[in-house]
Amino acid sequence: MKAINESFAICGAEAVFNETIPVGQLYFPSWERYEASMRGIFERQYYTNNGPLLTKLEDKLQEFLGVKHVICVTNGTFGLMMAAEALELSGKVVLPSFTFIASAQSLNWAGVEPVFCDVDPSTHQIAIDRLDALVDDRVTGIMGVNLWGGACDPEELEQYAKGRGLKLYFDSAHAFGCEANGKKIGGFGSLEIFSFHATKVLSATEGGCVCTNDDDLANRLRSIRPSYGGVTPTDVVKVANARMSEAQAAIALLSLEDFEVNRKNNEKLFSIYDEMLSSIPGIKLIKPAGVTLSNYQYVVCEIDEENFGMSRDSLIEVLKAENVMARRYFYPGIHNSVEYRKSLPDYADSLPITDYLCGTCIQLPIGAMVDSNSVGAICKIIDKANHNSDYLQSFLAESKR
Amino acid sequence: MKKKYKIKELAILGGEKLFSIPKSTSNLLQPSIEGFLGYSKTFFDQKRYTNNGPNVKLLEERLAEFHQVKYCVTFSSGFWALVLAMQALALRGKTEIIMPSLTYRRMTDMAAWLNLKPHFCEVDPETLAMKAETVIPCINENTAIILGVHPIVNCCEVEELSAVAKKNNIPILFDSVESVYESTSSGKVGRFGNAECFSLHACKLFNGFGGGYLTTNDEELALKLGSARSFGFVGVDCVGVEGGMNAKLNEMHAAMSLASLDDVENQIAKNRARYYTYKSSLSSILGIRLLEFDEEFKTGYKNIVVEILDDWPLSRDETISILNADNVLARPYYYPPLHSKPMQYDYVPANLPVTDNLAESFLNLPCGQLVSNDEIVEIVELIRFISANARAIKESLSEVEGA
Numbered sequence: 001m002k003a004i005n006e007s008f009a010i011c012g013a014e015a016v017f018n019e020t021i022p023v024g025q026l027y028f029p030s031w032e033r034y035e036a037s038m039r040g041i042f043e044r045q046y047y048t049n050n051g052p053l054l055t056k057l058e059d060k061l062q063e064f065l066g067v068k069h070v071i072c073v074t075n076g077t078f079g080l081m082m083a084a085e086a087l088e089l090s091g092k093v094v095l096p097s098f099t100f101i102a103s104a105q106s107l108n109w110a111g112v113e114p115v116f117c118d119v120d121p122s123t124h125q126i127a128i129d130r131l132d133a134l135v136d137d138r139v140t141g142i143m144g145v146n147l148w149g150g151a152c153d154p155e156e157l158e159q160y161a162k163g164r165g166l167k168l169y170f171d172s173a174h175a176f177g178c179e180a181n182g183k184k185i186g187g188f189g190s191l192e193i194f195s196f197h198a199t200k201v202l203s204a205t206e207g208g209c210v211c212t213n214d215d216d217l218a219n220r221l222r223s224i225r226p227s228y229g230g231v232t233p234t235d236v237v238k239v240a241n242a243r244m245s246e247a248q249a250a251i252a253l254l255s256l257e258d259f260e261v262n263r264k265n266n267e268k269l270f271s272i273y274d275e276m277l278s279s280i281p282g283i284k285l286i287k288p289a290g291v292t293l294s295n296y297q298y299v300v301c302e303i304d305e306e307n308f309g310m311s312r313d314s315l316i317e318v319l320k321a322e323n324v325m326a327r328r329y330f331y332p333g334i335h336n337s338v339e340y341r342k343s344l345p346d347y348a349d350s351l352p353i354t355d356y357l358c359g360t361c362i363q364l365p366i367g368a369m370v371d372s373n374s375v376g377a378i379c380k381i382i383d384k385a386n387h388n389s390d391y392l393q394s395f396l397a398e399s400k401r
Numbered sequence: 402m403k404k405k406y407k408i409k410e411l412a413i414l415g416g417e418k419l420f421s422i423p424k425s426t427s428n429l430l431q432p433s434i435e436g437f438l439g440y441s442k443t444f445f446d447q448k449r450y451t452n453n454g455p456n457v458k459l460l461e462e463r464l465a466e467f468h469q470v471k472y473c474v475t476f477s478s479g480f481w482a483l484v485l486a487m488q489a490l491a492l493r494g495k496t497e498i499i500m501p502s503l504t505y506r507r508m509t510d511m512a513a514w515l516n517l518k519p520h521f522c523e524v525d526p527e528t529l530a531m532k533a534e535t536v537i538p539c540i541n542e543n544t545a546i547i548l549g550v551h552p553i554v555n556c557c558e559v560e561e562l563s564a565v566a567k568k569n570n571i572p573i574l575f576d577s578v579e580s581v582y583e584s585t586s587s588g589k590v591g592r593f594g595n596a597e598c599f600s601l602h603a604c605k606l607f608n609g610f611g612g613g614y615l616t617t618n619d620e621e622l623a624l625k626l627g628s629a630r631s632f633g634f635v636g637v638d639c640v641g642v643e644g645g646m647n648a649k650l651n652e653m654h655a656a657m658s659l660a661s662l663d664d665v666e667n668q669i670a671k672n673r674a675r676y677y678t679y680k681s682s683l684s685s686i687l688g689i690r691l692l693e694f695d696e697e698f699k700t701g702y703k704n705i706v707v708e709i710l711d712d713w714p715l716s717r718d719e720t721i722s723i724l725n726a727d728n729v730l731a732r733p734y735y736y737p738p739l740h741s742k743p744m745q746y747d748y749v750p751a752n753l754p755v756t757d758n759l760a761e762s763f764l765n766l767p768c769g770q771l772v773s774n775d776e777i778v779e780i781v782e783l784i785r786f787i788s789a790n791a792r793a794i795k796e797s798l799s800e801v802e803g804a
Contacts, residue, residue, distance in 0.1 A: 026448055034445065035438060042434045045771070047603035048611050074477050074611070077632075077647035101632055101640055102647060109514065109646060198450035205450040205651040206477070237745045238510035241480035245603075245610035247653045328638055337640045339633060369448070 008388070010321035011395055016377050017323035024199030025297050025367035027262045029254040037250035046246060050227050053249035058209075060256055064177075065186035067211040069218035072249065073225060076173050076195030076208030078242035080106030080143075083191055083210055085237065086220040087167050091138035095171070096126040096152075097335040097347065098354045099145045103171045104334045107143075114344070115139060116335045118351045123289035124300075125152035127353070128160060141167035146175035146185055148298045150288035154180055154188035161189070169193070176202045177263055179293040186211040191221075196252055201262055201297040201367075204252035207244055262368075266296035269366050269375050273299050276379035280386050282308025286361075299364040300329065302357065309389025312362050314396055318385050324378055329363035403779050405786050408793050413726035414801065419783055420728040424776060427604035428703055428769035430668045432660035440656035449652060452631070456655035461614070463662055468591025470616040472623035475655065476630050479578050479600030479613030481648040484511045485629045486615055487546060488644050489622060490572040490595050491517060495545030497749060501531045502740040502756045504550045505578070509739050513746040517545055520749040521740040523756055529692070529706075529734075529763070530557040533565045540565075546572050549594060553579040553704040553734075553765075554692040559593040560585075566594065574598065581606045582669060582701030589699070591616040601650070601658045604769075606668065606701055609658030612650045671770070672702035678774045679705050679766065682781035686788055688713030692763075705766040706734055714791030717762055723787055723794065729780050734763035 009015040028034075037053075046052060054072055061070040073079045080103060084093070089112050095103055097116035104114040115134050120127050124147050131142070142161055144152045154170065161168035168188075172178075173195035175185040186192050191214070194200075196207030210221050219234040226239040244252075255262075277285050282304040288294035303312040310318075312328065319326040333354050334340055335347035349355075364378060385392060403419055410416035443455050451457075457475055465473040476482040487498065498512045502521035509519045523535040529552040536547060549562045559575065566573035573594040577583075580590045581599055591597050596617035601609030617623055625642055628635050633645025650658075661668075676694065683691050690708040694700040709717045717733065724731040738760045740751040767780060787794065 026450070028445070028448065028450065031442075031445060034441065038438065038441070039434060042431065042437075045429060045431060047429070047608065075647045075649070081646070101645070105632065105645055108644070111516070198452075203450065205653055206647070206649060238513045239507055241478045241507065243611060245654065247610050247657070248651065251653070331638045339640055339643045339645075342643075 008318060008321070008384070008392065010318050010392070015321065015323045016381060017374070020323045020325050021365045021369050021374065022325045023327060023363050023365045024369075025201050025203065025262070026198055027201070027203060027255060027258060027368040029251065029258070033254055037254065038247065041246045041250065048243055048245040051246040051249065053246045053253060054244055057249045057253050057256070060253065061209060064256065065184050065211055067187045068213045068215070070209050070211050071218065071221045071225060072207065072209045072244040072252070073242040074208070074244060075206045075242075076193055076197065077102040077106060078240055079193040079208040079210045080171060081109045082221055082224045082240050082242060083169055083193055084110035084112060085224050085240070086217050087141065087169060087190060089141045089167060091140045093141045093143055094131060094134050094139055095143035096145050096354070097333050097351050098124060098330055098357055099147065099171065099334065100173065100330060101334050101337060103143060103145060104340065114334070116344075116347050116351060118353045119357065121353045121356070123150060124148060124286055124357060125150060125289060128153065128156055131160060135164060135166070139166065141169070144168065144170045144189065146170055146172045146178070148286055148288055148300050149174055149178055149291070149294040149296050151175060151178060151180040151185060151290040153290050154185070158188060173200065173208075174298060175295070176200060177259055177293070177295045178288070178291045180291050182292050187213060190214060191217060196255075201266065201295045202252060202259060203255045204244065204248040207248045207252055263295050266366055267294075269370060269372065270296040270299060272372055272375045273364065273366070273379060276376065277301065277382065280308075280383050282306070282386065283382065296366065299366045301362050301364065302360045303362055304360065309386055310393050312360050314393065315382070315385055316362060317396065318392060319378070319381060322381050324365060324381065326365070327363050328358070329361060331358050333358040402775065402782070404782055408790050408797055411723060411727065411794065413723050414794070414797050418726070418728045419779060420776070423728045423730050424767035424772050424780065425730045425769070426704075426732050426765040426767055428606070429604060430606065430608050430661065430770050432608065432657065432664040436660035436663050437657055440659045441653065444652035444656065451649055451651045454652040454655070456652045456659060457650055460655045460658050460662070463659065464614055465616065467662065468616045469589050470592045471618045472616065472620065474615045474623055474626045474630065475650040476613040476615070476648045477650055478611055478648070479598055479602065480507060480511060481630075481646070482598045482613035482615050483574070483576060484514050485626055485646075485648060486574050486596050486598055487511065487517065487548070488515050489625050489629065490574055491515065491545040492571065495543055497541070497543045498546050498548055499536055499539045499544060500548040501550050502738040502751065502753050503529060503735050503759055504739065505576075505735065506739070508548070508550070509744060509748065516747075518747045518749055519739065520544070521751040521753060523753050524552070524759065526755055526759060528552065528555060529759065530555070531562070532558055533561045536562065536565055540569050540571065544569070544571050546574060548576055549573050550576040551580040554706050555695050555700070556580050556583050556585055556590060559590075560587050563594050578605065579704065582665065582699060584698035584700075586698065592618060595619060596622060601654065606665065606703055607658050607661040609650075609654045609661060612654045612658060669701055672768070674774060675768060675772065675777055676702040676705065678777040679781065682778055683707070683784075686781070686785050688788065689784065703768065705768045706763055707766060709762045709764065714788060715795070717764055720787065721764055724783065727783060729767060729783060731767070732765045734765055736760055
């Protein structure tokens with residue numbers, strides 16, 4: 001059998017891209033803006049702990065997100081750990097297993113057992129209709145996760161949690177700048193956590209924040225962070241040491257200035273993926289669900305092996321050879337990670353949708369590292385792989401022998 | 402030189418403050434901006450902002466070399482470096498962590514993140530360091546780990562403490578946050594015990610905006626912690642180390658740390674000059690003892706700690722209030738001691754008379770880049786003035802309070 005077009009890097013041809021294309025957003029300010037910000041910090045000699053840039057960033061985020069309090073932190077994971085502390089969660093907390101492992105790890109650090117819920121097969125968001133089966137007397141809260149630039153129906157979850165007297169908060173690491181029913185993500189539940197990791201639409205290299213409209217919670221969070229000066233001292237069990245530095249705040253401020261430009265760029269690139277992938281059989285682009293505005297920071301597709309002609313993992317191999325760093329995401333699902341298979345073995349076969357998605361989802365590049373042309377080229381590789389799937393499958397099988 | 406001649410000139414009695422800008426005990430050292438920008442260019446050009454980027458790798462190599470150890474692992478802070486190291490080293494199934502009470506106020510919080518119970522030990526009244534004879538009484542069948550914390554001037558007897566740990570088959574982790582540059586009779590700090598932890602906070606010798614690192618000769622430990630700081634990942638899509646989190650150092654902070662490391666000899670020279678200014682001007686004041694650096698081996702001269710002796714005419718806290726009013730932000734040395742603080746988690750109740758006594762008599766004086774040698778002379782003159790006029794100051798203060 002011969003390929004219709006033999007030029008696949010995995011078969012020895014030259015790669016489509018000279019340099020590797022990572023999947024993350026990776027927007028960053030120009031060198032001139034970076035240098036100017038850093039020189040300012042050196043002049044002020046104020047490096048961390050409630051500095052002038054951090055205070056400005058928190059004010060701007062409060063305004064942007066329409067929430068009363070924003071508490072910036074070293075990274076989103078610390079935001080999650082601090083949230084569990086501040087909310088005084090105990091016993092068990094329900095969250096989807098189809099999310100990044102840090103969501104569950106934050107609970108373990110707070111001494112809380114994660115309870116894994118399955119997700120909706122079309123939106124990938126937490127399956128609210130599965131919650132009843134999981135909520136028992138030991139469950140004290142729900143961690144909603146807003147996935148892929150979409151939202152997990154925060155209003156319905158609010159109703160659900162209220163009806164059962166459960167605390168509700170959101171891991172909104174993927175949802176900065178998104179809106180549900182015209183309302184910015186950030187103000188739902190007791191609090192929400194965003195990530196400002198370099199791979200997210202708002203970057204502080206590492207970073208994150210916790211948002212809340214509750215004054216007491218805000219004081220507790222600031223005391224756990226901790227923060228010296230300018231904070232009403234509040235008795236907390238222990239601190240987390242999760243301050244954001246002035247350097248991180250500087251990058252976040254510049255990134256916030258660029259947000260709409262970057263969001264629009266993502267939207268444009270996403271629409272190219274949408275248009276070009278829609279005609280390829282067996283690949284389904286997941287569009288941000290449950291939002292009226294998205295940041296389009298993730299391009300995630302399901303690969304139906306039968307219709308596409310090859311498995312998700314094979315497609316990743318083909319793309320990687322072309323220097324496109326496509327990846328499985330999420331994989332293998334938190335409940336199937338070594339750590340949780342050992343500590344919570346009962347979930348092994350209880351999350352069929354999550355297991356399906358972990359076996360079929362692929363994340364493709366979007367953000368600063370790609371432009372319209374490169375997205376077009378990536379889609380063409382996928383199209384070509386689909387047309388030559390039999391050839392590639394046998395080539396891959398052969399090369400593994 | 403600014404000097405006070407009448408007690409009414411003291412700020413606490415309504416006079417003008419000696420310094421318009423507060424003089425702090427935080428040792429804020431600033432590396433060269435060009436050095437920092439130079440390292441920044443590396444990650445900027447590679448578009449690698451975090452996740453084991455080029456500056457983090459270089460910093461770990463350079464720090465390992467600096468401390469003469471095989472491995473260095475960086476973290477987002479010294480706090481989490483210590484927590485993750487304790488987690489990795491503590492004996493499974495054991496519940497107690499031995500630590501001094503006269504130390505950093507967040508130390509027990511670190512233990513609490515791991516549900517380890519602090520078991521507090523005494524320190525030596527001369528050196529303020531924990532030592533074998535204060536640690537041994539705390540060892541029992543529940544001991545999971547010993548946290549060997551250096552005081553902020555000079556070091557613990559590292560070999561002696563390590564020997565106690567070894568004899569009892571208990572791991573020992575050194576908190577060497579204040580001993581970055583120090584050497585001991587057995588060599589440079591960084592290679593003792595199972596591992597040592599340091600801070601890259603802005604107020605430490607290496608200002609990295611914030612951050613921390615661990616040094617060790619134990620390859621397995623270094624690998625484990627390299628994973629634990631990054632969610633436990635041991636490979637692509639594979640979380641193989643339990644108890645992971647995100648405690649990664651970002652590239653900007655690594656760039657800052659590298660610039661600070663380049664500048665260290667220059668900073669030590671300045672610290673030394675400040676220390677000597679204190680030493681010579683304090684020597685003629687009675688009732689106050691400067692904790693002297695042991696200069697037999699390399700030392701960083703970073704912190705200025707004095708003891709208020711019995712013949713000092715005021716209490717430690719009165720002295721601090723008077724100094725603070727004049728914007729000399731002297732601080733009590735590690736106060737209150739940890740065993741006397743309310744804790745909302747388990748700990749072993751302790752009776753520590755030596756620590757209780759020491760806790761009332763030491764204070765830290767301003768240091769670091771924001772204090773010049775001339776200003777140090779002014780600070781010491783203020784202390785001399787307070788001492789010489791103590792009785793009158795006390796009377797005026799009680800009048801103010803009574804009015």
